[in-house]
Amino acid sequence: MKRHYLTRYIFEPAAIQALKIRDTYGWHRVVYDQYDDIRTEPGNGSSGILWAVDKRRGNFQLTALSDRPPHRTIEAVTGASMSTAELSESFLDPDDYAFRTVVNPVRSVKRTGDGISRLARGVVVPVKGRDEIGKWFLRLAASHGFSIKQDSLEIGQIIVDGFAGKAGHRVTLQKARITGICHVEDRELFKKAVLGGIGRGKAFGCGLLQVVPIQAV
Numbered sequence: 001m002k003r004h005y006l007t008r009y010i011f012e013p014a015a016i017q018a019l020k021i022r023d024t025y026g027w028h029r030v031v032y033d034q035y036d037d038i039r040t041e042p043g044n045g046s047s048g049i050l051w052a053v054d055k056r057r058g059n060f061q062l063t064a065l066s067d068r069p070p071h072r073t074i075e076a077v078t079g080a081s082m083s084t085a086e087l088s089e090s091f092l093d094p095d096d097y098a099f100r101t102v103v104n105p106v107r108s109v110k111r112t113g114d115g116i117s118r119l120a121r122g123v124v125v126p127v128k129g130r131d132e133i134g135k136w137f138l139r140l141a142a143s144h145g146f147s148i149k150q151d152s153l154e155i156g157q158i159i160v161d162g163f164a165g166k167a168g169h170r171v172t173l174q175k176a177r178i179t180g181i182c183h184v185e186d187r188e189l190f191k192k193a194v195l196g197g198i199g200r201g202k203a204f205g206c207g208l209l210q211v212v213p214i215q216a217v
Contacts, residue, residue, distance in 0.1 A: 005070065005087065006087050007085075008063055008084075010059055011059060012059050012079035016060065025163045028203060034064070038068065048068065049067075063210060065087070067195075070082070070084060094184075099210060102177050102205060102206050103176055103178060103199045104174060104201035106124045108122055144198055145188065146186075146190050147183050149183060152181040153180040157176070160172060175201070193209055
């Protein structure tokens with residue numbers, strides 16, 4: 001397995017102010033500043049970085065999984081701290097995990113003269129409603145080599161996140177927080193899901209599958 005690094009950042013209010021983090025693009029900017037851009041063509045292709053941010057006790061905790069170690073420049077910012085460790089190969093050996101993730105539930109549809117048909121790939125539209133998002137996630141999980149334990153799936157907060165992206169272009173993402181217990185059905189697909197992320201919106205805080213072996217829960 002290629003080396004991967006799990007890093008946890010804590011940002012106190014003073015760091016948020018100093019780094020001028022006002023929205024998701026602000027988080028995106030700060031995260032990507034912590035890593036060398038090693039893509040074949042800068043700005044294109046997979047970044048090798050997944051991240052998610054949560055607010056806890058007045059501070060923000062950002063979790064990042066990357067295929068290279070981060071810089072430690074963030075530690076020079078007042079109110080910011082970090083800890084990082086290499087992910088062990090054995091971490092992805094168990095069969096059952098508790099998980100949480102933030103995903104961008106969307107589907108591709110084809111616009112026709114009569115409306116929208118689901119028969120062909122085309123326009124990307126959000127999946128709406130908790131029941132439909134749940135069904136969508138079960139299909140997504142199956143395609144990534146894991147199943148969800150019966151009655152464990154919980155669809156948490158659903159928001160529409162809008163912000164100005166690169167060059168001021170407007171970005172709008174529906175985000176859903178999902179938790180549950182999963183069982184590995186296909187080990188290689190599951191490893192790719194954890195290390196490479198799931199779904200869309202990975203550059204903006206979606207797709208990181210945070211897992212904890214069930215024995216450790």
